[in-house]
Amino acid sequence: MKQITKIFKTFNFSKEEQEQNQMILDMVYELAMNEIIEKEQDWDEEGAHFDPATKQVSYPSGMMDLYKKCQENDLFAIIVPEKYDGFGLSYTLWTAVIELMARASLAFSMFFPSQSLSIEIINNHGTAQAKEKYLPLLSSGDAIGAMAFSEPNAGSDISAVTTKAELEGNSYYLTGNKIWLSHGGAAGTNIGLAVTDKSKGPRGLSAFVIDPEIAGDGYEVVRIEEKMGLHGSITAQVALDRAEVPKENLLGNENEGLRLVLGSLASSRIGIAAQSAGIAETALQESINYANQRVQFGRPIGKHQAISFMLADMATQVHQARLLYLNTARMKDNGENTQIESSIAKYYATEAAQKVTYDAVQIHGGYGYSREYRVERLFRDARVLTIYEGTSEMQKTIISRGTQARAE
Amino acid sequence: MNIIVFIKATIDRNAPLGPDETFPGDRDDKADVMTNNYDKHAIEAALQIVEKKGDGKVTAVCLGSDMADKVVKEAIAMGCHEAFRIENSEARVINFFSVAKILAAAIKKIGTYDLILFGMQSYDYGTATMAPMVSEFLDLPTASWVERISLNGDKINVEKVIEGGTRTIELQLPAVLSIASSGDFEEPRYTSVRRIMKASRTKVPVWEIDKLEAGALDTNVEFTKIEQPPARMEECVVFKDDDVPVLIDNLLSALKDKGLNLGAYK
Numbered sequence: 013m014k015q016i017t018k019i020f021k022t023f024n025f026s027k028e029e030q031e032q033n034q035m036i037l038d039m040v041y042e043l044a045m046n047e048i049i050e051k052e053q054d055w056d057e058e059g060a061h062f063d064p065a066t067k068q069v070s071y072p073s074g075m076m077d078l079y080k081k082c083q084e085n086d087l088f089a090i091i092v093p094e095k096y097d098g099f100g101l102s103y104t105l106w107t108a109v110i111e112l113m114a115r116a117s118l119a120f121s122m123f124f125p126s127q128s129l130s131i132e133i134i135n136n137h138g139t140a141q142a143k144e145k146y147l148p149l150l151s152s153g154d155a156i157g158a159m160a161f162s163e164p165n166a167g168s169d170i171s172a173v174t175t176k177a178e179l180e181g182n183s184y185y186l187t188g189n190k191i192w193l194s195h196g197g198a199a200g201t202n203i204g205l206a207v208t209d210k211s212k213g214p215r216g217l218s219a220f221v222i223d224p225e226i227a228g229d230g231y232e233v234v235r236i237e238e239k240m241g242l243h244g245s246i247t248a249q250v251a252l253d254r255a256e257v258p259k260e261n262l263l264g265n266e267n268e269g270l271r272l273v274l275g276s277l278a279s280s281r282i283g284i285a286a287q288s289a290g291i292a293e294t295a296l297q298e299s300i301n302y303a304n305q306r307v308q309f310g311r312p313i314g315k316h317q318a319i320s321f322m323l324a325d326m327a328t329q330v331h332q333a334r335l336l337y338l339n340t341a342r343m344k345d346n347g348e349n350t351q352i353e354s355s356i357a358k359y360y361a362t363e364a365a366q367k368v369t370y371d372a373v374q375i376h377g378g379y380g381y382s383r384e385y386r387v388e389r390l391f392r393d394a395r396v397l398t399i400y401e402g403t404s405e406m407q408k409t410i411i412s413r414g415t416q417a418r419a420e
Numbered sequence: 421m422n423i424i425v426f427i428k429a430t431i432d433r434n435a436p437l438g439p440d441e442t443f444p445g446d447r448d449d450k451a452d453v454m455t456n457n458y459d460k461h462a463i464e465a466a467l468q469i470v471e472k473k474g475d476g477k478v479t480a481v482c483l484g485s486d487m488a489d490k491v492v493k494e495a496i497a498m499g500c501h502e503a504f505r506i507e508n509s510e511a512r513v514i515n516f517f518s519v520a521k522i523l524a525a526a527i528k529k530i531g532t533y534d535l536i537l538f539g540m541q542s543y544d545y546g547t548a549t550m551a552p553m554v555s556e557f558l559d560l561p562t563a564s565w566v567e568r569i570s571l572n573g574d575k576i577n578v579e580k581v582i583e584g585g586t587r588t589i590e591l592q593l594p595a596v597l598s599i600a601s602s603g604d605f606e607e608p609r610y611t612s613v614r615r616i617m618k619a620s621r622t623k624v625p626v627w628e629i630d631k632l633e634a635g636a637l638d639t640n641v642e643f644t645k646i647e648q649p650p651a652r653m654e655e656c657v658v659f660k661d662d663d664v665p666v667l668i669d670n671l672l673s674a675l676k677d678k679g680l681n682l683g684a685y686k
């Protein structure tokens with residue numbers, strides 16, 4: 013916590029804001045480190061559930077109780093504008109909350125980045141009716157926000173989506189298959205991307221708020237993924253079969269959905285960088301504790317230079333990851349375009365999380381390979397970070413193109 | 421129902437000890453402070469009582485330096501209706517006897533109250549003496565380590581922890597209680613963003629010790645030294661016998677020989 017606080021002090025927050033930030037982070041730290049972390053192993057073992065008979069999904073035992081505590085403590089309202097029952101606080105604070113949650117459980121922290129992305133997209137591009145309806149629900153957490161972009165043949169290249177949206181009367185009807193949907197089936201809002209004008213290719217896509225309550229049977233979970241890590245988080249495949257989306261749930265203009273979505277991902281990438289700093293911080297702390305206590309060749313292994321230097325590298329990478337995400341978030345608060353910086357933060361921090369969790373297993377030796385030790389889970393969980401929200405390769409593409417264009 | 425809760429700013433439990441330090445209490449006012457964790461249970465008790473009753477007010481009071489403003493604001497962020505601090509800069513008064521006198525004087529100045537709550541002890545010195553001392557100065561009934569409270573007109577029934585169980589007693593209001601960290605108030609509520617926003621906009625009123633009519637603050641308690649108890653070596657004894665009743669008998673008589681009070685066991 014001290015590390016985050018020290019960095020916050022370098023930012024241009026007023027005294028009152030500093031105090032608010034500190035109190036909120038103290039509360040989140042307590043919730044994360046006293047309660048959420050306690051459950052993390054159970055959630056990994058139990059995993060999320062899908063009942064093929066009823067098509068219902070559910071989170072592992074106890075996860076929703078803690079989600080409820082986040083609701084009671086108003087956490088989802090942090091960045092929501094005051095007009096929509098939020099507090100209009102900074103994205104910097106929000107991302108620090110994500111880091112603390114990810115320190116306790118990456119699976120649990122999955123509730124946060126997609127919530128803020130939903131809030132931001134609807135607030136920036138939603139119709140007045142959509143804002144009135146969904147922002148208060150997302151702010152209270154009564155609606156979980158999800159992203160329905162990926163499809164079997166549209167991953168890194170989301171312009172390749174084939175789900176089609178047909179306008180009939182006052183509603184669009186969406187048909188297609190969405191995969192990898194975090195919170196799919198549990199979410200109250202799904203930001204979806206679909207084809208509205210096939211002849212225009214990538215310029216013929218539109219973004220929508222898919223509301224499962226309105227879509228009814230048209231929105232159905234087909235299965236959930238069995239994953240390497242992140243077991244506690246629902247990752248669903250969803251079939252859309254003439255899923256109704258009222259016209260007022262169109263985001264931005266028709267056929268401008270791709271730009272809208274790609275532009276918004278810069279924000280959520282800062283959140284993924286924050287998740288990475290969080291999981292890496294825990295891997296570092298676990299490693300320090302273990303290295304001080306495990307004795308080989310007559311002294312704690314942390315006193316052997318090879319291990320102590322590993323710890324130094326880990327600490328350096330965690331610090332860099334944290335500086336990157338917090339600094340980028342602050343830039344965003346200042347109204348800057350952070351397209352390139354967000355990708356740099358996401359790329360660096362997620363790769364650092366790979367190295368740090370890998371080394372954490374190494375420091376634990378054979379015990380690190382055992383399910384009894386937390387680092388085994390951290391290593392599996394962290395692996396997804398360089399993949400979702402744009403792979404490292406895609407981030408490098410953005411960074412390279414962006415910096416070259418900037419130079420011209 | 422008007423409830424006064426006393427809260428203490430103790431050193432941040434996460435702050436590491438310095439190389440020459442054996443005890444975190446020595447550093448009050450020097451490093452980061454946090455709310456004494458036991459006091460949060462008292463706040464929880466107060467809020468639960470007022471919520472159940474449907475009317476009333478919880479006032480949190482802290483004797484401390486301006487660093488303790490943070491603690492006062494946390495009380496508001498947990499849901500206390502009012503809070504203030506009694507200025508004690510540079511730790512002017514630290515002996516417990518005088519602190520109790522000041523708190524009793526503050527209660528008198530507040531005037532209307534039905535219940536006065538404390539945590540069961542402080543995280544730093546851990547003397548657990550404040551509630552009984554204050555009750556004595558105010559001549560009010562008291563119970564310590566209270567796990568459960570039920571209102572009963574102008575009286576309350578409380579369950580308090582005693583060795584090996586609980587005891588239920590009835591007290592006339594107003595009364596002074598120290599709240600246990602177990603029982604109904606085991607899980608103090610979190611602060612929330614909404615209440616934090618309110619707390620951060622609240623200006624913490626500050627009272628002066630000199631205006632409280634606490635009487636002479638000299639003391640007949642002298643605080644001389646804090647030491648770690650010396651490490652003891654104990655030998656490990658393993659009892660072995662195939663006959664379990666015999667084994668138990670051997671174990672119990674060995675404990676009895678060591679001077680342990682085994683109650684009914686002869």
Ligand SMILES: Cc1cc2nc3c(=O)[nH]c(=O)nc-3n(C[C@H](O)[C@H](O)[C@H](O)COP(=O)(O)OP(=O)(O)OC[C@H]3O[C@@H](n4cnc5c(N)ncnc54)[C@H](O)[C@@H]3O)c2cc1C
Binds near residue numbers: 159162168169191195
């Ligand atoms: C746990 C989890 C949760 C997810 N949650 C969501 C969600 O909520 N919503 C959602 O819409 N999606 C979600 N995703 C999907 C995720 O965003 C995609 O998996 C990711 O974008 C990569 O797409 P892909 O899997 O199809 O891989 P591909 O795009 O097929 O990539 C395979 C490999 O090829 C590389 N590659 C592809 N194109 C290029 C290129 N042009 N240049 C260089 N290399 C390239 C990639 O970097 C990668 O290494 C989730 C995924 C996972 C694993």
